[in-house]
Amino acid sequence: MKPAPFEVCHPDVLRNATEMLETGGQGAKLISGGQSLGPMMNLRLARPSQLVDVSRLAELQRVDERSGSVLFGAATTHAEIEDGKTPDPIAGMMRQVARGIAYRVVRNKGTIGGSVAHADPAADWISALTVADAKIHIAGKRSNRTMAMHDFVLGAYTTDLRTDEIIIKIEVPKYSKNVRWGYYKICRKVGEFADAIGATIVDPERRYCRVVAGAVGGKPLILAETARQLAQLAAMPAGETIHDEIAASATGLDAASRHQLATAVGRAITEAVGL
C-alpha cells in the first residue's frame, strides 16, 4: 500500500529540526532511515501528518572517539558499524550485533538512533546498548540532556523522549582489551525480530558485569543477581539462577518465552566465559 498523505521537511541544522517538531505537534514524526516507520506507514498503521527527515543532518553523522567512550552520531547506520567503519568500544561486539540486524538493505539505511527511538522491545540495539551501559544524548529546543539507556526505554515503543526532542548521540563506554561479551538471539528466520535475546558483558578490569534478557515485550530485563554470580564465579552461574531471576522479573511471560529467554541468556554467557 502507499502511505497516507503527509508533509515532509528536511531541516539543514539541528535547531531547525527541533523547531519543526514543535510546530508539527502531535502529528509530527521524526524520520531517519525509515526502516521501521516506513513499513508502518505503508501499512497505514502509522499516519503522521508531518515528517521531519533528519537522515542528512550533518550533526547526527559524526562518530567521535574520546578517551573513555565512543560517541556514535544517531544517524550512524547499522551497515557502517557492521563494516567496521566506526571504532568498536566493546572488542567486536557492536559489529556482531549490527551484522545480525534485519537484512543488509535495512542495515544500509537504518540508524542506531532511530532504532533506539522506535524502541521495539525485540530490536537488537535496545538490549545491546542496555548491557553496554550506553548513554543517550538528547537535544531539545531549549536544552540538551543525557540519560542512561536503561532509564530511557520505558516499555514497548515507549521512551522518555518528548515529542520535540531528538536523539543526537549514543555514547558507549570503552571496555578493556580483555573484555568478554556474549550476544545470542533466538530468531526463527534470519532478519526477523528476535523471540528472545541474551546479552552479557564481563570486564574484570573495570569490575563491570551485566546480564540482560531482551525481546520481553517491555524494556529489557537487567539480571542483577545473575550478573553478581557471574562476576564472583567468573563462570556460568548455578543452573536455576537465570531461570528464577527471569521468572521473578517477567511474570507476564508464558513458560515457553521464559525458557527461550533463559536459553538465550545462558548461551550468551557461554559465548562470553565458556561453559
Added chain:
Amino acid sequence: MKPISLTVNGGKYEVLVEPRTQLAEVLRDKLHLTGTHLGCEQGVCGACTVIVDGKPVRSCIAYAGSCDGAVVETVEGFAGDPVMDDLRDAFSRHHALQCGFCTPGMIITARDIVHRLDVADEKQIRHELSGNLCRCTGYMGIVAAIADVIAKHKDGLAVTTKSETAAPESSAAPITPFEIAPEYVIDGAGSSVHAASGISIEDGWTTIARSFTLDHALDDVWAHFEELRAVARCLPGAEIDDIDGDRFVGNMVIKFGPINARFAGEGSRKSDVADRTGLVHGMGKDTSGQSNVRGELAYKIAQADDEQQTRIDLQTRFQIQGILAQFNRKELVESFADIIMRQFVSNCDTELSGDELGKERNLSFITVIVQIIRSKFRELMRRS
C-alpha cells in the same frame, strides 16, 4: 509536488514527486522502468531492491523526495558491468529463477554480495540473501549461481575484506573472579515493566486485570466512578461527546509508538451500588475506517485494609479487528495496557485529591511516573 533530480542507469531525469511518493513508483510509473518489482510494499520481500548511491536499498520504503540528487541503478542498467554479466549467465546456467518475480531484487542483492564478500560459503550466502524471498526455486540455484560468481571474482573485487564475524574471544585464558563495582550495580527489580501479571488472549479477546489502592475513602471513589464524565476524563485519550442516561457517544485516541488511531463509537455503563461494581462497554471504529474495537472496563471498588484506603480491581477486555489487530501481541499489549491503566488510576487520584488534571491529558509517560510517585498509591500485585 516538488521537483527532484535523479540519475538512473546513467540517464538524468527531473521528476515531480509528492512527499509520499516512493522511489519504486517513480522508477515504474514515471520512468517506465518496470523491471523493479513491487511485491509486499512493506520492506519484507526484497523484490524492489535497487542500488542508491552504491548501496542496495528497498525502493518501496525509500521516499523519492529523500533521494534528490541520488544515483540509482536498476536491473535494466549495469550495461557492461562484468559482475552483472556473470550473474546473468550464472542465474541462467543454474536455473536460479522460475517465475522471475523476485529476480530483479535477487540479482541486485547478489551483485552486492559478490562485491562485499570474497568467500563462497553457502551458509553466509544464504544469510546475506535472507532479505530476498523466492517462492519457486528453494534458493538452491540462486545460491549456486552466486557462489560461482564470487569464486570467479574473489581476487579483484571485494571492497571490504571477508566480513569478519567478530567472534568473542571465549577461548582466551580464564578470567579471574571479581565483585562488580558498586556504580555498575543496578537493582534488577526496578527494570521490570510488567511485573504484575494477568493477561490472556482467547478468541481474539484480550483480558488484562490489575489492582490498585488509592488513598481515598470508599464513598468518594465510588462517587467518582459513578460519574461517567469523570471516568472518561481520567482515561487517557478518552472523550465523551454526549451522554443519555447510561449510554454515551464519544471517541478514544490510542497512541502507541508511531501508531496514533482515533476510535469513534458509543457505549453504555451499568453499575451496581450494592456490590460496588460497574461495567463500561464500548465499541468503535477507527476514523480511517480500517479497524474495529470492542471493549469493556469492569471495576470493583472495595474497602482496603486501611480505612482511609480503597482498593480498585480493574479488568479490561477488548477485541480488535482489522489492520491494528496485528499489533495484538500479548507482551506488547500488556506493556501498553499497563501504561494506560496506571495513567487512569493516577488521574483518578489527582481528581479525588481536588487537583485539576493537566490540560494535556495525552500525558507523556514520564509525567505519569512523576504523578505515580507523587500520589503514593500502592499497586497490589495480582497474579493470574
